[in-house]
Amino acid sequence: MKIAFVVLGFPELSQTFILNQITGLIDRGHSVDIYALKGSEIQASKVHPDVEKYQLLAQTYYYCVPDLPKNFLWRVLKGFGLLATKLGKSPKIWLEALNIFRYRRNALSLRLLYKVIPLLDKPNQYDIVHCQFGLCGLEAMSLRKFGLLQGKLVVSFRGFDISEFIQQYGDGVYSQLFNVGDFFMTNCEYFRQRLLKLGCPENKVMVHRSGLDCERFIFNPPTLNISTPVQIVTSGRLVEKKGIEYAIRAIAKLVKLKPNIEYKIIGDGPLKQQLQQLITELGVNDTVKLLGWKDQEEIIEVLKKSHIFIAPSVTAKSGDQDAPVNVLKEAMAIGLPVVSTYHGGIPELIQDNVSGFLVPERDADAIAEKISYLLDNPQIWDFVTRAARAQVEAGYDLYKLNDELVEIYQQLLTQGFVRMSPQVVASSVASNTDMTY
Numbered sequence: 001m002k003i004a005f006v007v008l009g010f011p012e013l014s015q016t017f018i019l020n021q022i023t024g025l026i027d028r029g030h031s032v033d034i035y036a037l038k039g040s041e042i043q044a045s046k047v048h049p050d051v052e053k054y055q056l057l058a059q060t061y062y063y064c065v066p067d068l069p070k071n072f073l074w075r076v077l078k079g080f081g082l083l084a085t086k087l088g089k090s091p092k093i094w095l096e097a098l099n100i101f102r103y104r105r106n107a108l109s110l111r112l113l114y115k116v117i118p119l120l121d122k123p124n125q126y127d128i129v130h131c132q133f134g135l136c137g138l139e140a141m142s143l144r145k146f147g148l149l150q151g152k153l154v155v156s157f158r159g160f161d162i163s164e165f166i167q168q169y170g171d172g173v174y175s176q177l178f179n180v181g182d183f184f185m186t187n188c189e190y191f192r193q194r195l196l197k198l199g200c201p202e203n204k205v206m207v208h209r210s211g212l213d214c215e216r217f218i219f220n221p222p223t224l225n226i227s228t229p230v231q232i233v234t235s236g237r238l239v240e241k242k243g244i245e246y247a248i249r250a251i252a253k254l255v256k257l258k259p260n261i262e263y264k265i266i267g268d269g270p271l272k273q274q275l276q277q278l279i280t281e282l283g284v285n286d287t288v289k290l291l292g293w294k295d296q297e298e299i300i301e302v303l304k305k306s307h308i309f310i311a312p313s314v315t316a317k318s319g320d321q322d323a324p325v326n327v328l329k330e331a332m333a334i335g336l337p338v339v340s341t342y343h344g345g346i347p348e349l350i351q352d353n354v355s356g357f358l359v360p361e362r363d364a365d366a367i368a369e370k371i372s373y374l375l376d377n378p379q380i381w382d383f384v385t386r387a388a389r390a391q392v393e394a395g396y397d398l399y400k401l402n403d404e405l406v407e408i409y410q411q412l413l414t415q416g417f418v419r420m421s422p423q424v425v426a427s428s429v430a431s432n433t434d435m436t437y
Contacts, residue, residue, distance in 0.1 A: 001030045001127040001409060004149060006136040010036040010060055011051045014237055014267075016296055017158075017187075017210035017326055018132050023050050024402030033123060034060040035149070037139060048295055061122050063139075066114050079110045082117050089120040093146050112146075119148045126151035128409050134161035137177050144180075152182040152412045156208070159344075160241075160320045162191045167319030171198055178204070183408065183418055187323040188345025206420050208405065211398035212329050217300070221335035221385040222307045224378050230261045231306040232371065233336075235299055235327040238269030238290075241320045243312035243341065243361065245271075245278060250312075250367035252282040258375060263288045264306070266299055299327060303334050308374060311340040314361040324349035329396050332356065332388035337381055339370045349396075355388040 003025060007018055022032050034056060051057060066082060069075040083094060097103075097112035106112050129144065129151040131137040137155035144153060155177065166173065178184070178200045185208040186192040192207050224230065232251065236242040244265060251263045265275070265288065272290065279288045294302065303309070309331035313322045323345040331338055332349075338356040340346050341363075350356040357374075359366035374381070411418045 001025075001406075001413070002125070002151075003030055003032050003128045003130060003409070004035055004123075004126040004151065005032060006035045006129060006131040006140045006149070007037070008133055008136060009038045010034050011047050011056070013048060013293060013295055015132075016048060019048055019050055019056075020211065020213070020398055021130075021402065021405060022056065023054055024398065025406070026054055028402070028406055030406070032059065033126070035122075036060055036062050037136065038062075038064070049297070061119070063118055065118060068109075068111060068114055075110055079113050079117075083113065086117065086120040090124070090147070093148060094120060096146060115142070116146055116148060119143065122148075124148050124150055127413055128152050128154055131155045133158055134165065134174055134177070137181060138174070141177050141180055152409075153180065154183045154185070154409070154412070155181055156185045156187070157191055157195060158187050158210075159191075159323055162186070162194050163344075164316065164318040164320035166194075166198070175199060182412055182416075185408075188348050190345040190348065191323060203417065203420075206408075206418065208408070209324070209396055209401060210326055211396045211401035212326065212333065212392070213398045214333055214393055214396075217330055217333035219333065219335045219385075219389050220304070221381060224307065224375070226260075230258075230308070230375065232261060232263045232308045232310060233266065233302055233306040233331075234263075234310045234312070235266035235294070235302075236311070236325065237267050238265075238271040238275060239320075240271065240316040240318075241313060241322055242267075243314035243343075244275060246314070246362055246364045247310045247312040247367060248275065248278055248282065248284070248288055249364035250310075250371065251288055252284045253364065254368045254371055255284060255287050258372065261287065264291055264302065265289065266291045266294050266302060268293045300330065300334070303331055303336060306331075306336060308371060309336040309338045310367065310371075311338065311346070312361075312367060313341050313343040313346060315343065322346065324396075329392050332385075333392045335385040335389060337374050337384050338388065339367060339374075349391065351387070351391065355384065355391045 005022060025032050069078055093116055097116045098107055100107045103112055129140055129149050131140045134155060134157050140149055143149045184200055184205040186195060187210050189207050192205055195205050196202060234244060234247055255261055276290060279285055311325050311328045315321050321344040328338060340350055340358055341361045342358050343361055350358055352358040357370045359370055408418050
């Protein structure tokens, strides 16, 4: 199959789940082109090694719409200047973009011409156009309308696009996409239910989780050693929904009772300065360290040397929410006891008191209490970590999920629909059985 991935940015260290799908499809003999709506926010030195291994930048097209000058005369001169180098490329498309009888002001203002120019000389015929995030689906829907990206339109919803974006633009923002899109996927049942409430047809949406290569994460649970500090770690973008503020406050409380702990935070983002200020105000500069960006291999090395992982996700004021966090799965696969929150799709990954521990959002006291409980009861670590590893293997194995993705594509191409199994509506691999120690 010939497949186009439409993504927000590429490459992005925080989106290895997309990279895993791309490389998985290539490994299975399929061709993948990448259309990025913006460039990467990371330094070249931090690019995931698979980007170079698979030479993915050679297959990446950056779709950047030229700025539209306010002065109409300059807009005309600039627009047709840009078009001059591509007049022989897809003339039906750019002529259609100038059809004022059909598109009226959007054509007359040259907005549509500016929109189509960047892709006139790019490939446009694909079997599957797979959009990562709903925003990419909206863009691809428009491009497909003009013939710039042709193929079955598949859209994956993953987090902010089905939470914050809805709060900002309203419940009807995806209505047209639901009508013209061929199939939709969410990375957890929590978001699937939200899509259904927004009007997505039930026979066009299923849960397809983000997986990881369990073979890369050797199960090696840590042991506590009284002579060395307990290493606690968090990894994620430094944004509100990651809830890192509450983990820092929890550590500040805990260190007064258990001074032999260190807390490392992997990631970067707009809240870096604010979080560093909080660390200073709480007097835990010697205990809490911001490590900055790390690639996946570097993150794995930090996890291997750690004892406990925290993912304190919260619902941001903007409405932004998380699905099961990928690095949380990685920590569970390696064998770290995990503490997270009752948030978004995370309870589908962690069964409280069985494969990890869940606390309410924004509750620093509860986070501190669970960490303290783990430190005081090392005899439960073996059971918890083995249950966590089993949970990840059962529901998030990358190879099985990539095989499932290919099957979804093939059914769309041969049948025009996807025959979903009864398990699609299951909200979690785990049962709801609670256990205490």
